[in-house]
Amino acid sequence: MRNARPATPVVIAALGLAVGFAHAGHAGAQADWRAPRVVAWECAACHGIDGNAQLPTMPRLAAQKATYLQAQIAAFRAAPPTSSIEIPPALVPSPAVPADARTGPNARIYMIGPAHGLTVEDAKSASAWYAGQKPQPGPAGDPAQVARGRELYAKGLPGTGAIACQDCHGADSAGLASFPRLAGQHASYLVRQLEAFASGHRASGSPMHGIARDLPPDDVDALAAYLQSL
Amino acid sequence: MRTALAANGWFATLWCGLSVLAVVAPNAFALPSFARQTGQACAACHVGGDWPQLTPWGRFFKLSGYTSGKPFADKDGLDHLPVGVFGQAGVTWAAQPDNRQGQPVVTPNGVFRGEQVVGYFGGKVADFAGVFYEYQYGNNYPGWSGATGVVDARAVQIFNPGDGELLVGVDLNNGPSNQDVWNTVPAWAYPFYGSPIAPGAPASTMLATVIGQSGGVGVYALWNRKWYAELSAYRVGTGFWRWATIGTAFGTAGGANYLAGYNPYWRLYYTDDSGPHNWMLGTFGMAASVYPNNLTPSGPTDRFTDYYVDSQYQYLVDEHQLTLRGTWYYERQKWNASYPQGLSSIPSGNLNGITVSGTYGWRNLWTFSAAYFQSNGSSNAALYAVTGPTGNVLSAAPNTTGYTLQANYLPTQNLKLQLQYAGFVKFNGLRSNIDGRGRSAADNNTLWLNLFLAL
Numbered sequence: 001m002r003n004a005r006p007a008t009p010v011v012i013a014a015l016g017l018a019v020g021f022a023h024a025g026h027a028g029a030q031a032d033w034r035a036p037r038v039v040a041w042e043c044a045a046c047h048g049i050d051g052n053a054q055l056p057t058m059p060r061l062a063a064q065k066a067t068y069l070q071a072q073i074a075a076f077r078a079a080p081p082t083s084s085i086e087i088p089p090a091l092v093p094s095p096a097v098p099a100d101a102r103t104g105p106n107a108r109i110y111m112i113g114p115a116h117g118l119t120v121e122d123a124k125s126a127s128a129w130y131a132g133q134k135p136q137p138g139p140a141g142d143p144a145q146v147a148r149g150r151e152l153y154a155k156g157l158p159g160t161g162a163i164a165c166q167d168c169h170g171a172d173s174a175g176l177a178s179f180p181r182l183a184g185q186h187a188s189y190l191v192r193q194l195e196a197f198a199s200g201h202r203a204s205g206s207p208m209h210g211i212a213r214d215l216p217p218d219d220v221d222a223l224a225a226y227l228q229s230l
Numbered sequence: 231m232r233t234a235l236a237a238n239g240w241f242a243t244l245w246c247g248l249s250v251l252a253v254v255a256p257n258a259f260a261l262p263s264f265a266r267q268t269g270q271a272c273a274a275c276h277v278g279g280d281w282p283q284l285t286p287w288g289r290f291f292k293l294s295g296y297t298s299g300k301p302f303a304d305k306d307g308l309d310h311l312p313v314g315v316f317g318q319a320g321v322t323w324a325a326q327p328d329n330r331q332g333q334p335v336v337t338p339n340g341v342f343r344g345e346q347v348v349g350y351f352g353g354k355v356a357d358f359a360g361v362f363y364e365y366q367y368g369n370n371y372p373g374w375s376g377a378t379g380v381v382d383a384r385a386v387q388i389f390n391p392g393d394g395e396l397l398v399g400v401d402l403n404n405g406p407s408n409q410d411v412w413n414t415v416p417a418w419a420y421p422f423y424g425s426p427i428a429p430g431a432p433a434s435t436m437l438a439t440v441i442g443q444s445g446g447v448g449v450y451a452l453w454n455r456k457w458y459a460e461l462s463a464y465r466v467g468t469g470f471w472r473w474a475t476i477g478t479a480f481g482t483a484g485g486a487n488y489l490a491g492y493n494p495y496w497r498l499y500y501t502d503d504s505g506p507h508n509w510m511l512g513t514f515g516m517a518a519s520v521y522p523n524n525l526t527p528s529g530p531t532d533r534f535t536d537y538y539v540d541s542q543y544q545y546l547v548d549e550h551q552l553t554l555r556g557t558w559y560y561e562r563q564k565w566n567a568s569y570p571q572g573l574s575s576i577p578s579g580n581l582n583g584i585t586v587s588g589t590y591g592w593r594n595l596w597t598f599s600a601a602y603f604q605s606n607g608s609s610n611a612a613l614y615a616v617t618g619p620t621g622n623v624l625s626a627a628p629n630t631t632g633y634t635l636q637a638n639y640l641p642t643q644n645l646k647l648q649l650q651y652a653g654f655v656k657f658n659g660l661r662s663n664i665d666g667r668g669r670s671a672a673d674n675n676t677l678w679l680n681l682f683l684a685l
Binding site for chain 1 (some may be wrong): 265268269270273274286287290291294297298299301357388390393394395454455503504505506526546548549
């Protein structure tokens, strides 16, 4: 009666492999055991253990400024926690929503819940970890678009409120002080953030609102393509 | 009928209770267990929140063993409940609920009934492993009974050779394609849910048939979240596997398909994404040896080899979500055991088909879907014969063609109202007279209104 065996060799082999995995590495199924527990459990699946997020909807965090990361986690925490069963559209600005909260629909779907589960220490250690990671270069973009983006980055859009990006983000776009690093960031993420600044869903970062509103869509795409290629 | 009535009364009470809780205390019940674990909204993993369709992140969450987020318990005690409940109730109207002779074909027609209650465990059980286990208590019209739903347990590890990412996993599940992350495979294919009493296509591949009746173990690898390869082996869900095949009647003649030995299943796909676009092209299949009689699992077997090609495209932005899916399959059948016994009219044959479907979602509130499917195969009178009043064979082909139209409304993330129209152009190789007594294929068309509640 082969079907009456309590466990088959294949099952035993599988369980053996599972036990092997248990001894192979650390939390969150990640190989880098030096990462803080919060990174492995809360951040890594989307942003990568080394901050080089593979999914283009998720921002890359490698070598990002720690002060900026902490400020963003605080901005997610400032938004009211997403109710368990409501549909998360963008929050409408209201007295109940703090001015510095991040309230866009993706913030509400992905980040506000996990951010509310973090302690201040978690936020600090995760930010420090990602600030110390080595960024991978992004994919090269369309040469004409990249050239236009480079020009915009260095000079801004003369005659408008869109000042030169490098004034705040640095000539190498690696970020300055609390201004975030942009080099190598996913283009689609950058475009979405400029849209969020323009619409007010990213309420903090005040210089960005006017800049984002003054940039035509083609120039937004060019800037994003240039920054992603770095 | 006493049992049915009692069960319906019990169901109604539970349903009302759950509904009241959902409305009165939305924050007391966080969303089903995965949302409690990750702190994210349903829509993070499910397209527009309309489960079970998966987003790129949802697919990775499953492949990484459901390990993202917090463990349900740690040294400080219980963090969240890793279990959940899912209830379903609805009503079906058939174009012609009775046949031309006045006997019911679709029953109970036009009556609102509880359909099923599902309890499940879903969550990480270790830093490197997670489990999804469903137990369904479903309406059999009449009577209720329990059975396992989807079972999927995994252990994974991620390595970073060079600048790449290699995810390696081992998986235990109770049916080929239950472990898959695409909504183009039989276990997770559109329309995801259908009326439990509506007529269905008369033939399906062996791969699809043994879902829930078998036990499988596999290893898989995901390279840079683009290339995926898997090799699994399935055996009959008896003995050790009984915990994953509860409700399957292995001891009843015709109650199950009895796989002989271990049967290989393979999966390979490539996926890529750019901004809001993502797409996949893949193939999977299974070579299965099956005893013709599940009560006497010995001797010669029939042989089925299933080849599938599937593809999906998704466009996901904040307010709009579009998914297009296509699945093509070809099954080679060798009736080595059934043919000599007269259980098949032909020594060998095939079954093939195609399904295309699309879903548009708006603001995580509404989804609208449409699908067309076609299934064709060798004529086999022993399996598919439709005879007229004089015993004349009108058709022996399984060929069935149809379509579905569907609108879903999700006023909250855990409540779904679904209206589905399932239409048939051809049934059992015939457009009209599909039962030899005057019933047409379109008489099997149904409209199904359904309410889901997940807690």
